[in-house]
Amino acid sequence: MDNPTPKTLRGRHFFANPGPTNIPDSILRAIDRPTLDFNDPDFMPIYRDVFAGIKRVVGTKHHLFMYTGSGHAAWEATLTNLLSPGETILVVESGYFSEEWGKMAAAHGVEVQTVAADWRHGVEMPRIREALEADRGHVIKAVCVVHNETATGLMIPPAEVRAAIDAAKHPALFLVDTISSLASLEFRMDDWGIDAVVGGSQKGLMNPTGMSFTAVSDKGFAAHKKAKLGRYYFDWSVMLTRKPHESFVGTVPINAFYGLREAVRLLEEEGMDGVVARHHRLAEGVRRAIAVWAGNNGPQLFCTNPARVSDSVTAVWMPEGHDADALRRTARTRYNVSLGGGLGKLSGHVFRIGHMGDLNEPMVLGTLAAIEMALRVNGVPHGKGGVEAAMAYFAG
Numbered sequence: 295m296d297n298p299t300p301k302t303l304r305g306r307h308f309f310a311n312p313g314p315t316n317i318p319d320s321i322l323r324a325i326d327r328p329t330l331d332f333n334d335p336d337f338m339p340i341y342r343d344v345f346a347g348i349k350r351v352v353g354t355k356h357h358l359f360m361y362t363g364s365g366h367a368a369w370e371a372t373l374t375n376l377l378s379p380g381e382t383i384l385v386v387e388s389g390y391f392s393e394e395w396g397k398m399a400a401a402h403g404v405e406v407q408t409v410a411a412d413w414r415h416g417v418e419m420p421r422i423r424e425a426l427e428a429d430r431g432h433v434i435k436a437v438c439v440v441h442n443e444t445a446t447g448l449m450i451p452p453a454e455v456r457a458a459i460d461a462a463k464h465p466a467l468f469l470v471d472t473i474s475s476l477a478s479l480e481f482r483m484d485d486w487g488i489d490a491v492v493g494g495s496q497k498g499l500m501n502p503t504g505m506s507f508t509a510v511s512d513k514g515f516a517a518h519k520k521a522k523l524g525r526y527y528f529d530w531s532v533m534l535t536r537k538p539h540e541s542f543v544g545t546v547p548i549n550a551f552y553g554l555r556e557a558v559r560l561l562e563e564e565g566m567d568g569v570v571a572r573h574h575r576l577a578e579g580v581r582r583a584i585a586v587w588a589g590n591n592g593p594q595l596f597c598t599n600p601a602r603v604s605d606s607v608t609a610v611w612m613p614e615g616h617d618a619d620a621l622r623r624t625a626r627t628r629y630n631v632s633l634g635g636g637l638g639k640l641s642g643h644v645f646r647i648g649h650m651g652d653l654n655e656p657m658v659l660g661t662l663a664a665i666e667m668a669l670r671v672n673g674v675p676h677g678k679g680g681v682e683a684a685m686a687y688f689a690g
């Protein structure tokens with residue numbers, strides 16, 4: 295991606311990355327306000343609205359801690375608040391982000407066991423159950439799952455993982471990364487028996503990057519009281535001493551709260567069911583286009599398991615000998631469309647279409663049309679008529 299976007303490109307920059315995502319104008323307007331003392335009484339109702347709103351979006355009545363930091367901060371906060379040095383976690387492999395979360399845990403002196411899985415197909419639930427049943431001494435303290443693997447466009451159903459943990463009668467905590475699923479895919483923390491949920495501001499919540507959080511069950515909070523990994527800025531108990539906010543050991547990011555409050559308002563105006571249905575519809579349109587392109591030995595859906603395809607991001611596997619980054623470069627420099635690249639070992643082999651957040655059918659069609667043109671420009675074999683298939687689906 296060496297060459298910069300030509301300065302002469304006009305029109306709106308089409309942003310089709312799987313996070314950060316498009317920020318709605320009303321959120322930009324909400325953030326664009328003079329600052330306030332975070333101890334000002336006028337700020338507290340906004341602060342409380344956001345906490346209550348995020349809890350509704352996550353589907354929990356329990357604890358919520360927020361941090362100024364991206365998703366990695368919330369990963370780190372969650373691990374350090376729940377674990378002690380030398381303890382073991384079970385990471386369910388899904389792709390780049392499950393690997394990264396495991397690496398972070400290892401860097402903190404946590405033992406990491408992995409339930410291996412094919413990145414294109416996703417984990418088989420019996421493998422999780424077997425790994426937990428084999429752990430007779432209950433050494434494993436937490437099972438970590440990325441609900442929506444942004445790198446591969448693969449979704450792992452948390453309710454099924456919960457069922458596997460229960461079937462094994464294992465007491466491990468259940469930790470879920472919802473960074474690219476929250477406010478896009480159905481998510482119900484309490485109903486699904488999740489102990490800690492990690493989320494971020496820059497995807498389904500349609501805000502700038504830089505805010506993240508952990509929602510914690512009572513069981514999770516009890517585990518926190520015994521957990522001994524080093525932490526201070528992220529320490530939930532320290533946070534609770536910081537009255538009146540009970541989160542944020544340092545300065546509270548006022549303007550981020552304006553933006554998040556507007557996000558919750560937008561989501562609830564549409565209705566969470568409507569949000570989920572819209573994401574499904576847009577994702578399905580994208581998949582219809584790719585199904586057509588896949589003809590003639592063209593690009594294919596990376597996820598080969600129809601039950602696990604993600605409704606917020608689609609990874610597309612390029613045909614042998616064709617560079618995904620060259621295609622992305624054409625999309626960006628010629629059509630002003632930004633696509634996600636392949637991460638880790640998928641770099642150059644995969645491009646990713648983000649379809650989460652503030653998005654509608656014409657935006658998706660514009661992106662698909664730019665990709666179809668870039669396929670032609672780059673001489674990538676493909677079936678013709680992908681955009682037409684998406685249009686037919688959207689019009690149906």
Ligand code: PLP
Pocket residue numbers: 313364365366367391440442443444445471472473474494503
């Ligand atoms: N987890 C998932 C599923 C992600 O998609 C990302 C980022 O894209 C992260 C974790 C890391 O979050 P951040 O980049 O905000 O630190």
